[in-house]
Amino acid sequence: MATSNDIKNGSVLNLDGNLWTIIDFQHVKPGKGGAFVRTKMKNVMTGKTVDKTFNAGTKVEFETVDRRDMQYLYSDGTGYVFMDPNTFDQVTVSEAVMGDATDYLLESEKATIGSHNGNPIFLELPASVVLEVTYTEPGLQGDRSSGGTKPATLETGKEIQVPLFLEQGTRVKVNTSSGDYLGRVTD
Structure with missing residues (x-):
């Protein structure tokens, strides 16, 4: 152990x-007392984050988690189907494991899936994704990039705040952990 x-x-x-x-x-x-390990941990199933301190040398049980880069294919109503691009194996991930990832995931996007004993237990998205704005109110004459923000709906259905000057059809970069607008993308 x-x-x-x-x-x-x-x-x-x-x-x-x-x-x-x-x-x-x-x-x-520390200069006085025994050494210790301070950690920030995330529960794999619930996503809850906690701080925990272990004394140095405390016995802990490590688990083996298989991490594989996979490609999102489709949702079949019972879960989300991903495929390993190397072996073409398909894995269905439950909605509970997906969590908020559905707000940022389009077909054929890549994600890392962690499995324990063959069961998917978590999903990691890239730090940012590029999505198209499908609806937002039109900006007003004179709106500047340093001005306020307005709500915009993305192609996945997620609503975020964007600068006033952005229009419908614009492709934007979005932070997947916070849902923040990061900038426009020009192709």
Whole structure:
């Protein structure tokens, strides 16, 4: 069994029957007292993030998670079907595992799927995606890029805030973790 000294970013731990992914860690050796490992962990199933501190040398149970880059194909009503572009294997991911990823995912987009014992347990999207604005109110004469914002609906149905000057049909870059507008994309 491994110890807390082996913790790295991306490691998956089994704590009390729940799987947790290490988002960030820091080994701390204070001048007085014993060393410890400070971590920020994300529950693989619920997405809840917590901070936890382990004493140095504490025994922890690591889990093996298979991470594969896959391509989104379609939604079949019961889940979302992804395909491995190398082996053409298909995997169905449940809506619970998908979470908010459906707001940013178009057909043939790539995503990383993590599986444990053959079951998909999490999905990682790229840091940003490019989507088209399908509806937004028209901007007014004199609107500037440093002005306010207005709501815009993307092709996936997600609504975000965009600058006043953007028009319907514009392609925009969107942060997948926060849903923030990052800029226009010109092809």
